[in-house]
Amino acid sequence: HGDLIPARAMSDILSAEAQVDVLLSGTEPQMVSVEVAEFYKHSRSNYEARHEDIKQMERDILINASAAQLVEQALHVKGSVLVDSGALAVRSGAKTGRSPKDKRVVDEPGSTDNVWWGRVNVKLTENAYMINRERAIDYLNTQQRIYVIDGYAGWDPRHRVRVRVICALAYHALFMRNMLVMPEELPADERETGTFVPHFTILNAGGFPANRYVEGMTSSCSVDLHLGRMEMVILGSQYAGEMKKGILTLVMYTMPLAGHLPLHSSCNEDEDGNVTLFFGLSGTGKTTLSADPRRNLIGDDEHVWTQDGVFNVEGGCYAKCVNLSADNEPEIFGAVRFGSVLENVIVDPITRAVDYDDTSITQNTRCAYPLTYIPNAKSPAIGGHPKNVVLLTCDAFGVLPPISKLTPDQVIYHFISGYTSKTAGTEEGVTKPVAAFSACYGEPFLVWHPIKYGTMLADKLQHHGANAWLINTGWVGGLTTGHRCPLKYTRAIIDAIHSGALADVPLEAEPYFGLKYPTKVPGVPDALLNPASSWGDKKEFEATSKELAGLFLNNFAQYQDAVPDSVTAAGPGGK
Secondary structure, rough: OOOOOOOOHHHHHHOOOHHHHHHOOOOOOOOOHHHHHHHHHOHHHHHHHOOOOHHOOEEEEEEOOOOOHHHHHHHOOOOOOOOOOOOOOOOOOOOOOHHHHHHHOOOOOOOOOOOOEEEOEEEEEEHHHHHHHHHHHHHHHOOOOOEEEEEEEEOOOOOEEEEEOOOOOHHHHHHHHHHHHHHHHHHHHOOOOOOOOEEEEEEOOOOOOOOOOOOOOOOOOOEEEEEOOOOOEEOOOOOOOOHEEEEEEEEHHHHOOOOOOEEEOOOOOOOOEEEEEEEEOOOOOHHHHHOOOOEEEEEEEEEEOOOOOOEEEOEEEEOOOOOOOOOOOHHHHHHHOOOOOOEHHHHHHHHOOOOOOOOOOOOOOEEEHHHHHOOOOOOOOOOEEEEEEEEEEEOOOOOOOOEEOOOOOHHEEEEEEEEEEEEOOOOOOOOOOOOEEEEEHHHHHOOOHHHHHHHHHHHHHHHHHOOOEEEOOOOOOOOOEEOOHHHHHHHHHHHHHHHOOOOOOOOOOOOOOOOEOOOOOOOOOOHHHHHHHOOOOHHHHHHHHHHHHHHHHHOOOHHHOOOHHHOOOOOOOOO
16 A cells, blocks of 8 residues: 555665655656746756655554553553553544544545445545545654554454554554454464555544545545445544444455355354344444353454355444442453443543543443453354344334244345334433434444345345344333343243244244244243233234334335336335
8 A cells, every 4th residue: 555656666775664754755746847847957956855744753663562562552642541350541633433434535546436425425526535545644754653553354364454543642443452462462374474565544633634625525534435446434423433433344245256145243153153243223232132142252243244155244233321239230341351442421520430430421331352351252253154143123112022033035124124112211302213224233334225224135045044033122112111121031042042042933924024923932921922922902003003103104205216026016105
């Protein structure tokens, strides 16, 4: 990578540090007119001013520094402290979450026909990108020390991506050291020799704002992806999650090109190697249900399903910390130790104890830690073909069955819909649930049209004979008159899926969504399985069911022209 020397040539003549120096020298200046050039051709001032200061900047470059070195450096930044468990606690500045409205994708010839352009992938011109890129490089060049992390996205050696992160904050470097697969974590026979040359480079200048006068900028934040240059530029946001999700967005584009299915999901397996994928938006129980001490964790967020099985994209986990406790989530609680990064938590100034219940900075408190900090994590994080795929939803309307078995068309419909709901009580006076739809359970990170991912998933399930299930971890009996499905029953449902106990159980159809649910599940009351039986007022149940069905139909209208009629018919009101 760089503007002077092709990437392949770099590997032969330049060290990693020299590659970074070349990149940070910026692009070559544009030529002046022939008339001006001729006028100054023999000028003494031209001779004395032919060099640029940017190419002579002196800076300290730390490449793949240890966790201890990075913690030491990070503690020099105001607001960073070591907590009582040994983890590093930091503040991410004004941004405490991703800025999806500021995400831009460069409209370039190699990818323009493949990208799902619109509200998710907003076009950016080549010229605007290069201005932002130069702005990021200029900012990085003003730093006395910059940090470089060279690692991999993906545990499978046949498909992993070499990633280079260049940043100004030690905490960002430590974060990515945790989230990437680091060279020393690989089996000895998979470690590459020679100079590291990245496939993908992230320039994180999040401490410096974007120029609002640049075409396409709508705020001081801009997160720009260039699929032709295989680069990402971050301006105006110090939230570390932008880097993690930038890599997911890259994988969401590149893997389908090779016929592989990228997935925003968690994944675990039993001792016999039987793999389950879990999809779900925030609050659906994805992390809780996949963190099963009886099963090995392959990963908690990003995976790819290839012709050989699944692999984790990441080398670490980025877990929510709100209300974290040793009793409820012992594995995550135990991972908050030296080397981990806590973002935006409240720390006692004397004892350095963390108050995980205090969300005065943000509800989105997080911890980034290596996968190896989880006792039952599998390494290398690779598994076989999934036996079961679980789509999780938290239906606060209280009308979806706790478990439904999905047909291939229903898989596409519900995967593309990506439904869950926001519960009432989050705002004063709110008494009704709010439906939330996120295509493929990861809409902000999609690059291709959702139908591509949905069709690939259905093909994978059919080819490998995997079962697909829709699990509702939300309410039974309605939001105001009922209660949330007890976790012990949801766990019993997942256990029944894993044990094969549902293989021959009769299925019964409900009338509003075309879903079929088992009439018996070991350890679960029969009445709980039929959502209608939990409602005292049957007319209210019918009205609420029709209301949610209408929301499904309204949301899916944007996709129905791109999917087969059979998929549209697999939703509410279908035949």
